[in-house]
């Protein structure tokens with residue numbers, strides 16, 4: 001997938017820091033960074049991790065070419081020529097660990113960890129956050145829509161309203177991970193193998209003398225996939241009756257009309273009445289698709305009202321994550337090389353939730369072997385053995401440490417997979433269908449109280465006692 005060169009898709013301050021490290025001889029010192037977010041979006045109980053495939057492609061293709069170097073030369077007179085020359089041979093040579101796409105993730109857990117030369121780890125922050133914040137946000141929004149209509153068809157219709165072209169296609173992919181069935185965007189279909197589907201617009205109807213003629217001509221052109229948009233003039237007095245006529249015509253030719261689409265008005269009332277009209281005409285197989293500024297809340301309400309809708313076309317509010325336009329994922333330094341080893345580092349803040357968790361760490365999902373359900377995620381310092389050996393562990397909330405419990409019958413599933421090792425891609429990117437299936441399976445690991453859309457219970461991310469002690473010691477040191 002050779003797209004545009006994204007190497008300068010970074011904030012200038014990253015290159016400034018790279019330059020300063022280079023100048024002072026610390027560019028080759030290793031560093032460990034972790035990416036995580038502090039607050040779940042949409043008041044949801046979980047987020048759906050997405051963005052890894054794009055991150056992998058980006059890292060593989062990182063190169064400073066002539067154009068990039070010439071541009072940097074014009075942007076900063078302090079950059080020495082030898083530094084710019086060094087950029088020519090820049091490659092990612094570090095390690096990257098990440099959760100697989102489709103994993104349910106939570107506030108405060110490391111989603112991705114980079115261990116690399118300071119020079120490399122710093123450059124990639126901006127683009128990685130850009131990719132994972134957006135794709136995780138849209139996948140999470142899509143998971144909420146899926147929860148409102150778990151057994152219905154879900155079509156992603158957002159491209160025309162998306163924040164530009166990349167957002168449209170990667171957003172369509174994120175929606176598919178969370179259980180959407182198809183996208184209207186053909187490029188997303190071609191790039192990722194997502195089924196591409198479509199009906200027709202009002203323009204098709206407006207472009208003919210009569211609605212009936214428009215429907216007939218459309219059905220003649222595409223007899224195997226006829227979904228007719230019935231609301232251009234009057235849904236119940238014109239659109240549905242004309243669609244019924246065309247469905248009968250198709251039947252006489254041995255074909256079946258697929259669906260009608262409703263795109264305005266009271267979707268509960270119109271779908272119920274249209275359903276009745278279709279059934280009475282002997283067309284129970286003709287489905288009803290609805291669209292028009294839908295989101296999980298409207299879909300939930302329409303279902304509560306008894307709407308007879310089989311498939312939902314969801315555009316603007318999904319692709320733009322309308323009720324929360326950004327996920328606040330951050331990328332924080334947790335350890336750096338000094339005198340041949342790693343020293344943990346911390347960022348202190350007056351707000352306890354913003355104090356970082358220091359140290360090179362690992363994260364495990366603790367699954368109770370009696371219930372088969374996840375109890376909490378458990379963050380340890382790298383190399384801690386207790387959890388791997390199944391020893392009794394104490395789970396507690398690092399912000400409210402008095403809230404704790406012990407578990408001893410559990411399986412500890414490591415969440416971060418090795419993606420790059422010494423710069424080499426060692427992870428086989430799964431096919432998109434596999435990611436969708438993996439995501440669906442992830443949902444079965446959690447009790448429903450963590451999954452509900454409204455006021456979910458908080459799933460806890462616990463620090464091991466050693467990781468917690470390290471944090472407290474560093475806070476103490478800094479206060480001292």
Ligand SMILES: Nc1ncnc2c1ncn2[C@@H]1O[C@H](COP(=O)(O)OP(=O)(O)OP(=O)(O)O)[C@@H](O)[C@H]1O
Nearest residue numbers: 263264265266267268269292293294298301302305
């Ligand atoms: N029964 C319903 N309950 C709750 N919301 C609904 C219902 N029917 C439709 N909606 C939603 O109400 C919103 C606005 O619909 P409204 O009826 O105002 O516009 P419209 O009929 O589509 O008008 P226009 O023709 O300008 O598009 C849409 O988001 C739509 O999905």
Ligand SMILES: O=P(O)(O)OC[C@H]1O[C@H](OP(=O)(O)OP(=O)(O)O)[C@H](O)[C@@H]1O
Nearest residue numbers: 157201202263291292293294314315316
């Ligand atoms: O409502 P969304 O969730 O964003 O879904 C996509 C919308 O895009 C189209 O409308 P548009 O107004 O662009 O054109 P049309 O209604 O004239 O077809 C379509 O009819 C949907 O209503």
Ligand SMILES: O=C(O)c1cccnc1
Nearest residue numbers: 157184197198199200313
């Ligand atoms: O195929 C459709 O019906 C469609 C596609 C994009 C946006 N709105 C509707």
